[in-house]
Amino acid sequence: MNKNTTLRTLIQNFLTEEELQAILEEFQYKEKARKCTVNVILSYLIHSAANEWKSLRHAADVGKSLGLTAVDHSSLSKRLKELNYAIVKRVMEVMIGKLNRAARRKLKLPKALLSIDSTTITVGKSRLPWALYHGERAGIKLHVGFTNETDMPLHVVETTGLKHDGPIGKELEDPRFILVGDRAYFSIDKVDHYLKNGQDFVFRLKDNIQLNRRKSLQGSRSEGSNVIGDFTCKLGTSQKQTEKRHRVVQFLDYENQIISVITSLMNVTAEEVAGMYKSRWAIESFFRWVKQNLNVPVLFGTAENAVFNQLFAALIAYVLLKFLHTHGSKGTYCKPLSFTGFLRLLLCDALPIEWRLEIRELAKWQQKLATGNMYNYG
Numbered sequence: 001m002n003k004n005t006t007l008r009t010l011i012q013n014f015l016t017e018e019e020l021q022a023i024l025e026e027f028q029y030k031e032k033a034r035k036c037t038v039n040v041i042l043s044y045l046i047h048s049a050a051n052e053w054k055s056l057r058h059a060a061d062v063g064k065s066l067g068l069t070a071v072d073h074s075s076l077s078k079r080l081k082e083l084n085y086a087i088v089k090r091v092m093e094v095m096i097g098k099l100n101r102a103a104r105r106k107l108k109l110p111k112a113l114l115s116i117d118s119t120t121i122t123v124g125k126s127r128l129p130w131a132l133y134h135g136e137r138a139g140i141k142l143h144v145g146f147t148n149e150t151d152m153p154l155h156v157v158e159t160t161g162l163k164h165d166g167p168i169g170k171e172l173e174d175p176r177f178i179l180v181g182d183r184a185y186f187s188i189d190k191v192d193h194y195l196k197n198g199q200d201f202v203f204r205l206k207d208n209i210q211l212n213r214r215k216s217l218q219g220s221r222s223e224g225s226n227v228i229g230d231f232t233c234k235l236g237t238s239q240k241q242t243e244k245r246h247r248v249v250q251f252l253d254y255e256n257q258i259i260s261v262i263t264s265l266m267n268v269t270a271e272e273v274a275g276m277y278k279s280r281w282a283i284e285s286f287f288r289w290v291k292q293n294l295n296v297p298v299l300f301g302t303a304e305n306a307v308f309n310q311l312f313a314a315l316i317a318y319v320l321l322k323f324l325h326t327h328g329s330k331g332t333y334c335k336p337l338s339f340t341g342f343l344r345l346l347l348c349d350a351l352p353i354e355w356r357l358e359i360r361e362l363a364k365w366q367q368k369l370a371t372g373n374m375y376n377y378g
Contacts, residue, residue, distance in 0.1 A: 007050060007347070008043060008067050013363040014320055015095055023090045036075045041083060042091065043068050044076060045313030049294040050321065051347060056080070056300050080301055085158075085308035092156070092312045092319075099323040100150050111200075113276060114154060114177035115283040116169055116185060118143040119291070120161050121311075127302050133161035140307060145172040146283040148180075151326065152319050153286070158308050166190075175199050178265070180280055186262065188236050192243050195264050202276045205260040210237055211248060222271060226252045230270040235262070249273045290318055293340060321346070324359055331358035 020039060024031065031037055044059050047066060053059045060073035122139040125132055133139035139161025145154045157171045165184035173179065178200040186203040194201050214231045221227060229250035235242045250260045251274040261277045290296055294314040299307055325342045328334060333354040337345065345351045351359075 007047060010320060010324070010359075010363060011043060011046060014098070014323075015091065019094060020091065023087060023094065026090065027084060027087050029084070029087060033075075033079065035069055036071045036079045038083065038087065040069045040071060041076065041079055041309070042088065042313060042316070044071075045080075045088075045310055046317045046320075048300070048310075049296075049314040049317040050343065052293070052295045054295070054298055077301065077306075080306045080309055081303045083305055083309055085305045085312065088309045088312045088316075089156070089158075092316050095316055096153060096319050099319050100147060100152050100154060112150075112177055113148040113180050113279055114172070114174055115146045115148055115280050116144070116172045116179055116181045117146070117280070117283045117287070118165050118168070119287040121291075121297060121299075122161065123299060127299070128307065130304060131160040137161075140311075142311065143168045143172060144283065144286075145174065145177075145179075146286055147177070148279050148282045151282065151286070151322055153315060156312070156315065158311070173199055178202060178276065180276055182280065188240055188242050191235075191246055191262060191264075195244050195246065200264045202261055202263045202265070202273060204277065205235075205248070205262055207260075209235055209260075211235060211260075212241070213245075215245075217247070217270075219270060225271055227270040227274060228252060228258065229260075247273075286318075289339065290314060293343065294318060324362060327362055328355050328358045331355070334358055 017039075024038065029038070044063055047053070047063065047068065048056075048059045053062070055073075056076045057073040060071060060076060064070040118141050120133070120139045120141045122133055122137045125136050125138040128138035128140065131138045131140050141159045141161050141163060143157040143159065143165065145156075146152070147154050155172045155174065157168055159168060166187060169181065169185045170190075175198055179185070180202045181204070183204045183206045186205060186209075191201065191203070211233045212235070214233045216231045219230060227249060229248070232245045232247050234245055235248075246262050247264070247266060248260055248262050249270045250258055251270070253259050259274075259277070261273060263273050263276075265273060294317055296311065296314050300310055301307060321343055322339070324346075325337070325339050328342070329336060331354055335352060335354070337355070342351075342355075345355075
């Protein structure tokens with residue numbers, strides 16, 4: 001692949017013109033710009049994230065050399081501010097749906113884990129007066145449901161930084177998955193509701209939660225197990241208590257601190273429950289990687305549309321690159337590459353020939369999915 005067209009060609013392979021037009025029609029969007037179209041804006045934003053361009057002026061200066069349509073930075077800025085970010089979010093959802101579905105087909109996964117958490121991007125309050133956070137800071141938040149087995153986000157909800165995780169967590173629910181979350185996502189009403197409606201979960205308990213009428217569960221412990229408790233109980237005080245009994249597993253973390261988690265799962269071992277909670281590190285690694293490698297902390301604009309257009313485009317870049325890296329690395333003759341190393345070599349057109357051939361085959365295979373139901377995770 002020619003280095004001037006590598007990423008642009010990949011974007012076209014994984015999002016067809018027909019799919020983009022269907023999204024624009026869904027939002028009753030009429031394309032008026034001749035050069036700075038939605039497609040062009042997407043290309044610039046995704047390239048800006050992957051290449052860590054520091055401004056729209058920088059992007060406009062180098063975009064043409066990479067095969068992008070030549071546009072002035074002022075035009076990019078104006079269109080970025082005007083374009084309804086819900087359109088770019090829908091593009092992200094379509095690509096996430098297609099690539100997650102493809103990943104699950106290749107991996108043949110059973111019911112999987114969905115880690116839920118949020119990350120906050122902060123700047124000075126004068127930059128985003130519509131998103132005041134704490135003190136002299138403004139902030140916006142991305143609440144994410146992250147599929148551990150495919151290493152990709154599935155659901156994303158955008159808010160200002162002051163929105164609490166717990167209530168937003170309801171928008172990340174998905175009965176096809178086992179939800180795994182920290183203390184912020186636990187509430188007495190929520191776990192009773194989940195148990196009644198078949199939403200499996202593993203949540204960490206707050207340290208001050210009261211555990212009543214414990215009844216130990218019989219189960220063998222593997223040698224060296226860090227599990228110190230496995231029982232059912234009711235949770236809360238006499239004023240506010242769960243209606244149902246719930247399973248609680250207690251184990252020691254690497255600092256020898258006691259971690260208590262509540263779960264709906266009864267047919268797995270306590271060690272497996274502890275392992276599910278520990279797997280939350282995957283979403284933390286995802287947030288860290290995106291912030292460090294996709295230019296997320298450098299906001300190109302201050303308007304709500306401009307900010308969220310940039311962030312959703314960065315997530316598009318992530319899911320595309322992650323899919324290519326995960327499945328390219330499965331090539332018979334492909335030498336192992338770290339995700340960051342893969343990205344750098346891809347952008348420099350320095351990938352080994354085995355990787356290039358594998359990516360070509362992946363792109364061809366992905367095109368065959370374009371006729372499927374692009375809104376269904378499957």
